Amino acid sequence: MKIVYLDNAATTKMSDKVINEMTKSFSENYGNPSSVHTLGQRAKSTVENARHIVAKNLKAETTEIVFTSGGAEGNNLVIRGFLKANKDKEKHIITSKIEHSTILKTFEQLEKEGYEVSYIGVNETGVVDIEELKRELREDTALVSIMFVNNETGVIQLIKEIGEILAERNIFFHTDAVQAIGKLKILPKDLKINALTATAHKFYGPKGAGFVFIDKKYSVEKEIWGGSQERNRRAGTENVHGILGLGVALEEVYENLEEISEKENKLQNYLENKLKIEIEKLGKKIKINGEKANRIKTTTNVYIEGVDIQMLLVALDLRGICISGGSACMSGSLENSHVLKAMGLTDEELKGSFRISIGKDTTIEEIDYFVENLIEVIL
Numbered sequence: 265m266k267i268v269y270l271d272n273a274a275t276t277k278m279s280d281k282v283i284n285e286m287t288k289s290f291s292e293n294y295g296n297p298s299s300v301h302t303l304g305q306r307a308k309s310t311v312e313n314a315r316h317i318v319a320k321n322l323k324a325e326t327t328e329i330v331f332t333s334g335g336a337e338g339n340n341l342v343i344r345g346f347l348k349a350n351k352d353k354e355k356h357i358i359t360s361k362i363e364h365s366t367i368l369k370t371f372e373q374l375e376k377e378g379y380e381v382s383y384i385g386v387n388e389t390g391v392v393d394i395e396e397l398k399r400e401l402r403e404d405t406a407l408v409s410i411m412f413v414n415n416e417t418g419v420i421q422l423i424k425e426i427g428e429i430l431a432e433r434n435i436f437f438h439t440d441a442v443q444a445i446g447k448l449k450i451l452p453k454d455l456k457i458n459a460l461t462a463t464a465h466k467f468y469g470p471k472g473a474g475f476v477f478i479d480k481k482y483s484v485e486k487e488i489w490g491g492s493q494e495r496n497r498r499a500g501t502e503n504v505h506g507i508l509g510l511g512v513a514l515e516e517v518y519e520n521l522e523e524i525s526e527k528e529n530k531l532q533n534y535l536e537n538k539l540k541i542e543i544e545k546l547g548k549k550i551k552i553n554g555e556k557a558n559r560i561k562t563t564t565n566v567y568i569e570g571v572d573i574q575m576l577l578v579a580l581d582l583r584g585i586c587i588s589g590g591s592a593c594m595s596g597s598l599e600n601s602h603v604l605k606a607m608g609l610t611d612e613e614l615k616g617s618f619r620i621s622i623g624k625d626t627t628i629e630e631i632d633y634f635v636e637n638l639i640e641v642i643l
């Protein structure tokens with residue numbers, strides 16, 4: 265069966281270049297980076313080369329980059345690690361209502377451990393409310409974590425403005441940039457971001473490899489104890505091949521960023537126009553969730569009147585089309601999206617909203633195939 269993959273916000277297919285370089289590394293580059301012999305040092309230089317690529321693209325220093333197993337670990341390392349290392353007395357922390365579960369669940373756990381948490385809301389377009397954030401800031405606010413791009417709607421948050429507000433008050437600012445790195449050019453220091461999380465499998469790299477940027481002014485306590493790898497911030501033998509793949513993938517997307525963005529922009533416009541035209545022909549209501557906000561070009565969250573998402577996903581899957589209800593972590597459960605709920609969608613709209621996420625290799629033909637099948641399924 266033909267597969268049309270429109271779930272790139274959940275994960276991406278590794279690029280050919282990444283696959284080739286990792287495959288070579290599997291058989292030739294099997295040393296342990298902590299070993300002093302030639303093979304060990306070769307593995308070490310693979311890791312350090314990838315670190316250099318990340319640092320260069322973020323205009324950061326190599327010592328400010330820590331490799332992790334991905335977004336979940338990165339978010340935990342920064343949030344929990346920062347609190348453990350720095351803020352014994354300050355018990356107030358802030359995040360938003362639309363974060364990924366790896367942030368929300370971490371904050372819920374911290375609440376149980378005695379922290380007070382403010383969850384900032386969003387407006388109807390899915391943008392975090394900066395005025396509310398300002399009102400919630402306190403003398404004892406230890407940190408703020410607000411995502412860069414939302415994974416369900418693609419809405420880009422006002423990170424520069426938030427960075428400025430927090431820098432003025434000297435409050436530690438972390439952003440989950442998993443959906444932004446590789447899609448937008450991000451220079452954390454210009455944006456006054458103190459820490460940032462990314463993961464390779466969202467930008468055509470392998471699963472199980474990620475990084476965090478942590479400004480050198482700040483320290484975090486490690487979450488995983490043992491060896492002194494990653495400058496004592498994350499124990500364990502480095503995921504050499506995964507880290508190699510992360511570096512290759514990041515270099516590739518940023519070298520071609522303009523070209524990829526232009527192509528994706530055209531595709532997204534084509535998709536959204538076609539959807540509106542075809543659905544309105546059926547006499548049904550259609551709404552792009554977060555349409556009026558500034559969005560990345562790869563993610564479209566759409567409500568279609570009368571659609572039952574669970575049935576739609578199954579019917580499209582039978583036709584080889586992979587899309588998603590909202591977030592990957594939500595699929596399989598019948599729970600409504602906390603993101604769309606925070607945006608004020610009605611129950612009917614929550615039940616009929618889903619996410620289409622294109623990627624750098626998506627074609628017009630695939631979008632046509634998707635829309636044609638969607639129409640047949642909902643008729």
Ligand SMILES: *Cc1c(COP(=O)(O)O)cnc(C)c1O
Pocket residue numbers: 273274333334335336337364366411413414415440442443463464466472474
């Ligand atoms: C995918 C995702 C994560 C989790 O990353 P993993 O590498 O899968 O652990 C975290 N935050 C956001 C916004 C994501 O989209």
